[in-house]
Amino acid sequence: MxxxxxxxxxxxxxxxxxxxxxxxxxxxxxxxxxxxxxxxxxxxxxxxxxxxxxxxxxxxxxxxxxxxxxxxxxxxxxxxxxxxxxxxxxxxxxxxxxxxxxxxxxESPVQALLGDELSDRIQTAIQKLPEQCRLAFTLSRFDELKYQEIADQLGISVKTVENQIGKALRILRTELSDYLPLALLTWLLSHP
Structure with a gap:
């Protein structure tokens, strides 16, 4: 069979x-x-x-x-x-x-170091997100799927996708709050 x-x-x-x-x-x-x-x-x-x-x-x-x-x-x-x-x-x-x-x-060596450190910290923060929140966020930001495509793939509503991504952004803002000055400095160094 x-x-x-x-x-x-x-x-x-x-x-x-x-x-x-x-x-x-x-x-x-x-x-x-x-x-x-x-x-x-x-x-x-x-x-x-x-x-x-x-x-x-x-x-x-x-x-x-x-x-x-x-x-x-x-x-x-x-x-x-x-x-x-x-x-x-x-x-x-x-x-x-x-x-x-x-x-x-x-890039100057300082810019490269700051960028690598920030990138590592972002990846760590993303891994700490709750599973469905992380899935919705990564499908949106890295796979560049539309909310409807994410909803179809995860078997949830578009509204739930919106809520999960909003939640992910709030958590990441909190997790990365110490790095906001670093992100600003990196941006300033790369935009003379």
Whole structure:
């Protein structure tokens, strides 16, 4: 008897590597072909598909999939490819600006140190957030999903997403209050 999709997802959530590998083998090639529609370089396309599967495995325990697994995987690859395209565009724009204006934005060692310390502190503060709050916040800020997409993925209402992200921002403001002067100093140093 063929396992249901719910059985497959339950096995993956429980860490069943064999079931995950089966899903990987079934969907990997079609997802790579799909990614190639966005990213002409085959290596870039494969890299995004692999990164999506890695993230899928790492977040397996908290996954709430409201569509079919196949639709979820294709949507995740779609989002990753679009983010990569945005990244390429920003990088190219920065490169053009640097060529035109010259590299006057080199960081001083102090700026680099302050930025690294602040970045580490932000990551620590995010990890302290309650699970659903952290998921909603990271999907919004790092995966750049819209509130409706987050609601669909987490199986909650858009209003709950708004509340969770608002809560995350309040907690982070409190957690990082000591670093507000540092953030301001970093900004001032990078904007002469």
């Amino acid at each position: 063929q396992p249901t999709e719910e059985d497959v997802l339950a096995a993956i959530r429980q860490g069943n590597e064999r079931v995950f590998e089966t899903v990987f083998r079934l969907h990997y090639a079609p997802l790579c072909r799909y990614a190639r529609q966005f990213l002409p370089d085959a290596d870039d396309a494969e890299e995004e598909v692999q990164a999506m599967f890695l993230a899928f495995w790492e977040k397996r325990e908290g996954l709430l999939i409201t569509t079919s697994l196949k639709s979820y995987l294709f949507r995740a690859v779609h989002n990753r490819c679009l983010n990569r395209i945005k990244h390429f565009a920003i990088r190219d724009e920065h490169r053009q600006h640097t060529l035109y204006a010259g590299d006057t934005t080199a």
